[in-house]
Amino acid sequence: MHGVNALAKLAAALLVSLAAFATTNLFVLALVILAEILAFSASYEPLTRALRPGKWFFLLAVFLVTLQVLFWPYGMWAGFANGCIIVLRLLALLYASKIVLLTTMPSDIAHSMRAARVPSQIAFVTSMALRLIPLLDYDFTETKQAFDARTRQVSAKGHLFGLKLVSAFIAASLERAETLALSLEARGFSIKRRKSPKIAFFARDWAVFGVSAVILAVSLAFP
Secondary structure, eight states: OTTSOHHHHHHHHHHHHHHHHSOOOHHHHHHHHHHHHHHHHTTTSOHHHHSOOOHHHHHHHHHHHHHHHHHOTTOHHHHHHHHHHHHHHHHHHHHHHHHHHHHSOHHHHHHHHHHTTOOHHHHHHHHHHHHHHHHHHHHHHHHHHHHHHHOSOHHHHTHHHHHHHHHHHHHHHHHHHHHHHHHHHHTTOOOOOOOOOOOOOOHHHHHHHHHHHHHHHHHHHOO
16 A cells, blocks of 8 residues: 555545445444455554554544443434444545555645645645654653643642643644744745646556445446
């Protein structure tokens, strides 16, 4: 998947996401997720990273299923099935975005969006947001480690410690954003409309797009 055209991956992710939300068939949803896991394994990434969506997603899944079981008006089992459908749809959306983000450079995503006639401002903001995610994660980790080093009785601080940590992280994030803006301004950066780049499609790109289109067709055939 690393060698696949970024525009093809974006289109495939969109088609697969539409397929997940176009059906309520649990078998088809499981097929969509299986296809995403196979695509993830083909990208030379550890398969365990694909099978581990995160603790927050597990808690969200339990909450959504419980909510549907308790408040679904057509019975407990129907609510459970509906909750499973919602969770599988979110999981399919998570995997689709995960494949694109882990196998594509932010600059390639921006070029692909411009090639798809997306406004330059939106393409630039998307590219910068993707670049800032790991930097903000680093800032948060660094800030937390600094607080841990200066505060031994963290548990005794309670909510006050958390408030100070969040305030320091926000200040660091704003400082980084200001530094980035000044750097771009000093270099004379402009996001005026440029000529859209031409991106060549090869056989593997069409194959990825074709498989995604087939998945969408199956999803529409078995709603």
